[in-house]
Amino acid sequence: MFEKTGVATREMVMTKFPSVERINKGPVAVVECYQKIPCNPCQTACPFGAISIGEDINNIPERDEGVCTGCGMCVAKCPGLSIMIVDGSKSAETVEFRIPYEFLPLPEAGEEVIGLDRAGRPICDAKVIRVMNPPSFDRTPVITLEVAREYLYDFRNFRRK
Amino acid sequence: MREVELLIIGSGPAGLCAAISAAESGARVLILERTFKPGGQLIKQTHMFFGSESQYASHRGVDIAGILMKKVEEFGDKIEIMLNATAVGFYEDNVVTVLKDEKEYFKIKAESIICATGAFEKSLAFPNNDLPGIYGAGAVQTLMNVYGVQPGNRVLMVGAGNIGVIVSYQLMQAGIEVAAVLDAAPRIGAYLVHASKLARMGVPILTSHTVKEAIGTDCLEAAVVCEVDDKFRPIPGTEKRYDVDVLCISVGLSPLNELLAMRGVEMKYVPQLSGSVPMRTENCETSIPGIFVAGDASGIEEASSAMAEGYLAGLCAAAKLGHVPADFEQRRQEYLKQLDGLRSGPVGDRIRAGMSVSRL
Numbered sequence: 001m002f003e004k005t006g007v008a009t010r011e012m013v014m015t016k017f018p019s020v021e022r023i024n025k026g027p028v029a030v031v032e033c034y035q036k037i038p039c040n041p042c043q044t045a046c047p048f049g050a051i052s053i054g055e056d057i058n059n060i061p062e063r064d065e066g067v068c069t070g071c072g073m074c075v076a077k078c079p080g081l082s083i084m085i086v087d088g089s090k091s092a093e094t095v096e097f098r099i100p101y102e103f104l105p106l107p108e109a110g111e112e113v114i115g116l117d118r119a120g121r122p123i124c125d126a127k128v129i130r131v132m133n134p135p136s137f138d139r140t141p142v143i144t145l146e147v148a149r150e151y152l153y154d155f156r157n158f159r160r161k
Numbered sequence: 162m163r164e165v166e167l168l169i170i171g172s173g174p175a176g177l178c179a180a181i182s183a184a185e186s187g188a189r190v191l192i193l194e195r196t197f198k199p200g201g202q203l204i205k206q207t208h209m210f211f212g213s214e215s216q217y218a219s220h221r222g223v224d225i226a227g228i229l230m231k232k233v234e235e236f237g238d239k240i241e242i243m244l245n246a247t248a249v250g251f252y253e254d255n256v257v258t259v260l261k262d263e264k265e266y267f268k269i270k271a272e273s274i275i276c277a278t279g280a281f282e283k284s285l286a287f288p289n290n291d292l293p294g295i296y297g298a299g300a301v302q303t304l305m306n307v308y309g310v311q312p313g314n315r316v317l318m319v320g321a322g323n324i325g326v327i328v329s330y331q332l333m334q335a336g337i338e339v340a341a342v343l344d345a346a347p348r349i350g351a352y353l354v355h356a357s358k359l360a361r362m363g364v365p366i367l368t369s370h371t372v373k374e375a376i377g378t379d380c381l382e383a384a385v386v387c388e389v390d391d392k393f394r395p396i397p398g399t400e401k402r403y404d405v406d407v408l409c410i411s412v413g414l415s416p417l418n419e420l421l422a423m424r425g426v427e428m429k430y431v432p433q434l435s436g437s438v439p440m441r442t443e444n445c446e447t448s449i450p451g452i453f454v455a456g457d458a459s460g461i462e463e464a465s466s467a468m469a470e471g472y473l474a475g476l477c478a479a480a481k482l483g484h485v486p487a488d489f490e491q492r493r494q495e496y497l498k499q500l501d502g503l504r505s506g507p508v509g510d511r512i513r514a515g516m517s518v519s520r521l
């Protein structure tokens with residue numbers, strides 16, 4: 001399916017998610033890179049050595065959930081925009097997502113937006129918490145959004161209302 | 162007639178890197194570029210590139226062009242770039258004829274030549290494919306990212322390879338609606354991370370689909386698409402109509418290298434490299450000594466490999482002209498290693514197969 005539509009299945013997505021215990025402890029990266037391609041900026045970007053690709057640049061990146069601090073340095077560096085940060089430490093009902101978003105106009109903090117899944121279908125409400133767009137992100141803004149916990153494995157994008 | 166030491170045709174990543182590398186060794190270089198701006202395909206690429214740090218991964222293509230041009234300028238005394246200058250002929254005595262600004266026509270004789278002319282887009286045959294509003298992906302990118310002109314309002318993209326998918330994403334960034342991306346192949350050809358970017362914006366990617374016909378009187382008004390079976394035959398009754406004013410064709414590139422064929426370099430049709438390519442040595446030298454090829458002109462790959470090949474060709478061409486740096490062999494091995502690395506994975510299977518049959 002994935003190779004026909006570009007939409008990863010739930011099973012595939014689950015293999016990339018850290019454990020719920022880890023998510024509840026604080027921010028951690030989800031690296032949704034499923035295909036062997038010659039690419040490795042995620043590994044180079046991580047100041048903690050939490051992502052490893054190894055000698056062969058074609059390997060699929062592995063993120064160590066014990067080492068990852070959720071600092072988010074890798075998010076704007078990934079040319080595939082395939083990395084996001086999830087954080088379940090803020091509340092029992094919601095999770096915070098940090099996702100790369102390269103469209104103008106950018107949303108504003110506090111804005112209510114429509115949460116989308118991996119096929120771009122509207123699935124939930126989401127609230128913009130923060131918009132980060134420093135020069136070091138090189139025009140790949142990173143948006144923090146708050147989403148109800150039940151959408152942890154489905155939420156992946158948003159649309160302004 | 163002007164005489165130069167090393168002539169490089171094309172100022173894409175391959176040509177620029179060849180120039181930098183040759184100038185570093187001490188060669189004097191003239192680059193011919195047919196457009197008004199150096200950088201080749203790079204100047205149209207607003208997305209971040211793959212690869213590793215040595216090929217500026219995670220930089221945007223347009224910024225990579227800037228980085229390379231800065232290096233070229235550092236060698237200002239050694240490298241000259243002539244813009245709006247198209248090489249139109251290549252003759253036995255290493256004379257290249259040039260059309261400049263579409264009015265001056267003159268000859269340049271070079272001791273050594275690197276052909277880094279890139280690629281041209283393939284087209285697709287279907288009824289009414291000549292209606293205004295039907296573009297190649299390269300034209301759409303040039304309009305949008307070089308001239309800042311909106312090609313239309315609603316686009317149907319034909320081709321789910323990297324280019325089709327990336328140009329679709331850029332269209333959406335420019336605020337243009339992409340109705341769907343289709344491809345006759347049963348699987349998406351693009352890197353799946355790129356395809357997923359589009360999918361999560363709600364753009365359907367329709368594999369095993371093709372264009373049946375374009376509809377319109379003065380310009381494109383709609384396109385009819387249909388499903389195809391595993392032998393790429395249209396399946397009757399599966400037709401769907403999309404009301405679009407742009408049909409963007411992105412069904413692949415072919416190496417652009419007629420100049421080398423004209424010069425009499427040994428050529429071979431290699432499907433894995435997407436067309437007719439010159440036979441060449443590990444050092445990018447063709448069957449005629451002193452004539453080199455680098456980048457997409459030698460087989461369709463990526464900017465990352467075009468840069469590595471450019472550096473290698475520039476180093477080796479300069480060496481043949483007598484400019485041999487002390488670390489020649491070390492650098493040569495480094496570029497070969499970079500190329501091996503880039504071609505080593507599953508997506509490199511095709512390239513490796515193509516390389517093995519086009520080696521002298």
Ligand SMILES: Cc1cc2nc3c(=O)[nH]c(=O)nc-3n(C[C@H](O)[C@H](O)[C@H](O)COP(=O)(O)OP(=O)(O)OC[C@H]3O[C@@H](n4cnc5c(N)ncnc54)[C@H](O)[C@@H]3O)c2cc1C
Pocket residue numbers: 170171172173174175176193194195196199200201202203206209210211212246247248249277278279280302323324325327328417455456457458462463464465466467
């Ligand atoms: C939409 C798109 C996205 C891409 N994304 C990536 C990516 O993410 N990562 C990646 O690594 N690669 C990517 N590529 C591929 C990359 O751009 C090309 O592989 C690379 O530019 C090839 O470099 P080149 O120097 O061989 O050719 P080109 O960049 O095509 O340059 C050739 C130059 O030669 C000039 N020229 C041609 N004929 C003549 C002549 N007769 N006289 C004078 N000048 C001439 C042309 O005008 C051009 O400037 C992408 C390509 C496209 C189209």
Ligand code: SF4
Pocket residue numbers: 028029045046047048049050051063067068069070071072073074075085
């Ligand atoms: S979030 Fe920070 S620590 Fe975790 S993988 Fe990314 S860069 Fe490394």
Ligand code: SF4
Pocket residue numbers: 031032033039040041042043061077078079080081082083354
């Ligand atoms: S940078 Fe992104 S696309 Fe490249 S290997 Fe890492 S996760 Fe995959």
